[in-house]
Amino acid sequence: MLKQSQMLIPTLREVPSDAEIASHKLLLRAGMARQLASGIYSYLPLALRTLQKIQAIVREEMNRAGGQELLMPAMQPAELWHQTGRWDVYGPELVRLKDRHDRSFALGPTHEEVITSLVRDEINSYKKLPINLYQIQTKFRDEVRPRFGLIRSREFIMKDAYSFDTTQEGLDKNFQAMYDAYTRIFTRVGLNFRAVEADAGAIGGKGTYEFMALCDIGEDTIAYSENGDYAANLEKAEVVYKPSAKPQGDTPAVEKVHTPDVKTIEQLTQALDVEASRIIKSLVYRVDEKLVMVLVRGDHEINEVKLKNLYDATHVGLASEQDILAAIGTPVGFVGPVGVDQEKLEIIADNFVQDVADGVAGANEKDYHLVHVQAGRDFTVSRYADLRNIMEGDECPRGGGLIKFARGVEVGHVFKLGTKYSTAIGATYLDENGRSQPMIMGCYGIGVSRTLAAAIEQNNDEHGIIWPVSIAPFHVHVIPVNAKVEAQRLISEEITEALEAAGVEVLYDDRPERAGVKFKDADLIGLPLRITVSDKASEEGLVEVRVRRTGETHEVKRTELVSFVKSLLARVDSTGAELF
């Protein structure tokens, strides 16, 4: 019997000043977590119970999907990271240290290097493939700005899995198995989530999904279709372009206008009294080593990931003012496509630039813009492509109606790695013909501690947390109205024992506090059911069962309590899981 008086559940009345979001506040207020250093937390007993439940669900579904659990070290020799180049690429987010012999180590933020070298050493034949290995482990990432409590922390718990295959089809199969397992996991955990197409970068294909818990505080924007079939993150979401039916050709000849100090789209719309959609925004990018002018409509935003993928580039970023001056002699703010020599500076444009009739663009001269500009007539574009971010109201690329936006927190990620790591580390196998081939890899992560925070973020009200049954620290909170009344205390203990014997997890609030204090704490901690034991229990044999989520209450006979609680929990549980 776990008595609250003896447990470390230090609830707080005040809202901690440094916590910005609900889950962070509630983790602190409900006595579940405490910060030790910026982005570094201790999980107190209540939080650990929920973490262990999430881990158990993850483990079960990973095993069901054919995963094998192992446990790799946190300390990883720098040599391995040099082999993949990540020692240099990773930057200051990688926690680094030296041992007593001055050897360098990384504290693992992920384990591609370690698992790939392990598999390289132990598996040599196609006969032992495919294999899918996973672990649940504490990871380290020295975030530049840790925030939101467990959402973005520097030490966190992650499940990371790695699959090794001989064929692309094999990878696809493992990938699908992980996708399905993740869907089951987040469903069982009780999250409102979406699997979102994400950018796969150089690897391409339908190779990556992010599992997003939908929350307003999410740092990522998700574009989804009205009918719900399509979801992608902003970087990835394709924009459908259908050529406009608008007649072209009746645009007057280009004219130069004086626009002193008018540099932004907003200033331009006001100065010239034009819609932003008539402005041809012209930005010069450095794509790896090459400079490129990218055109997009004034009301659209350039999507740098799409630009990067178009060129299959490694780095993409805005060109410096000096670079632009050197290339076309134009100060920033007045760049435009008209008169630019494409031998010197390639011009590409988002599809929708084709539709701009009678446009406005920079004149490539300080304090001047051009009006009555039209693509094709006044300048040429070497390539039109989908280069902008999708917007709310755009058409769904899969025909699912119009696009809407939501915000999400990434709780999982499934990713086709291909042969990047196996080639770098030398993880090859002999195929049926005795030829050496690199293994084809996938990797699959779940932020376990972040999932805990996301669940709270989605399940709370002004009084506190509202736990999904499947991951609640306990199922039931038993509270005698007055713990000093012997009869209430005895009945509370008897009820607790009876429920525990039936597999129901009970937190028994035996503290000598006023009822109001105990109810406030119970709402804050947010166990699915609260059982209140008052004098009615001894006098009439009745106790009150209250559902935290709905507030509904039931007077229940003590003799029927156990079966009532079990069936109520099953109904309250949104995931339909088998609880007992």
Added chain:
Amino acid sequence: MLKQSQMLIPTLREVPSDAEIASHKLLLRAGMARQLASGIYSYLPLALRTLQKIQAIVREEMNRAGGQELLMPAMQPAELWHQTGRWDVYGPELVRLKDRHDRSFALGPTHEEVITSLVRDEINSYKKLPINLYQIQTKFRDEVRPRFGLIRSREFIMKDAYSFDTTQEGLDKNFQAMYDAYTRIFTRVGLNFRAVEADAGAIGGKGTYEFMALCDIGEDTIAYSENGDYAANLEKAEVVYKPSAKPQGDTPAVEKVHTPDVKTIEQLTQALDVEASRIIKSLVYRVDEKLVMVLVRGDHEINEVKLKNLYDATHVGLASEQDILAAIGTPVGFVGPVGVDQEKLEIIADNFVQDVADGVAGANEKDYHLVHVQAGRDFTVSRYADLRNIMEGDECPRGGGLIKFARGVEVGHVFKLGTKYSTAIGATYLDENGRSQPMIMGCYGIGVSRTLAAAIEQNNDEHGIIWPVSIAPFHVHVIPVNAKVEAQRLISEEITEALEAAGVEVLYDDRPERAGVKFKDADLIGLPLRITVSDKASEEGLVEVRVRRTGETHEVKRTELVSFVKSLLARVDSTGAELF
């Protein structure tokens, strides 16, 4: 159904050259662990299963003893370690790092600082005490010489618990609860262990026990009584002294003898043809800032811990040659008590020096010793005390017969910390009278990964591991003699499913290997029972059940197999645990 063909169990035929001891060799050979860097290991699936079983036992017993599980960070801010002084004291075993903002952190080897600061912040009143908090976590210790595989590694799994009390009696109670829990844990894990009195240092009292797994490769010496009631480690074990009945006083007068280059006890016994027990070994120690001459019989060894405790000192070590020359002008090897001015250099002696009649000692002159020396007559001793190591054949201090020695590996440690950390960190509470008092602490550790290694060290033969049932990765190994024979394969799968349905954990060796190879691997992996499926299974309905530990075999009807296996496992399990 877990098929061996698909699992990562990379068994090795050869004995790895860098592994010195059985558990290290077998962890590698049975495909359970792989080294990533010196003293840093990956736990492969079989090892992880056993680790999880050990952890489950630890968790169960800790909870039963009133412990509450939480999880603290690995990364600990240096400031906390400065508060207790351990940042400077700990030395190079503490893994240190700096974050991106150049702040210093330690990777926790233990968590006294973190837990004490947490409890300081959250508990202020005697009403919320006592409390016992524990975690199971990866720890870091940069051993100067990692060795013996998981016995002495740099990254390892530990259970650490910390109790906080208001009274010494409360601490004693928590301490006893932990002692009892540890006894249950190591019993359930199947270890041959002893709780051994260890030195408590400055804290004193019966404040510390080490739980030692008895193994020849142990780095610690345990002194225990013939009758088994007493056990202590070498540092701690008291030596009983009863004044000798030997007549004294008939020793001839002291005589100086030329002993060129004779410096060691062994050289002296040969040069002068005397028993070592007649030599008065005289060593000068630096005890904190003071120099002290310590006398002990030539056949005895000085116990520096006892010396340290006698003076309640912080540091004890042999004085340098220069210090000795400066103090008494004697070169090392010829130091002796005769003629030493105790105003300048205190002389203390082990009790047994009193019995030396007609002794030999250094002459405080290069190349000379004195013979016919006798304490009391020829020199005075300021204090006699128990200052030597116990020896086999000594009398048990608790009257349990004679002392024997064994070697052990420390797998657990229970320790009364007192107020050292609470005072340093400021963890106080208000008592019944509203007075602020430091909390009285205990700490309790179990080396989880080391326990795994110790279990293998104690349970193996020339063929491989012999798992205790309670922590075996699986209970049963099912092996068809010829996996290509359809009938054998089908029956093996049917048996596996039937056993699994009954809660028995099965590893099914479906590999297309020769029977001999599979049997060798089965012996190496060492699951408690092996079930062999041959043609007899299809022809006569009989399978063979073999007990790994005893080698006994049983022909069992398929229809009776499940109940037979369950009762056999219960019998084979030495711990008497309820398995199913």
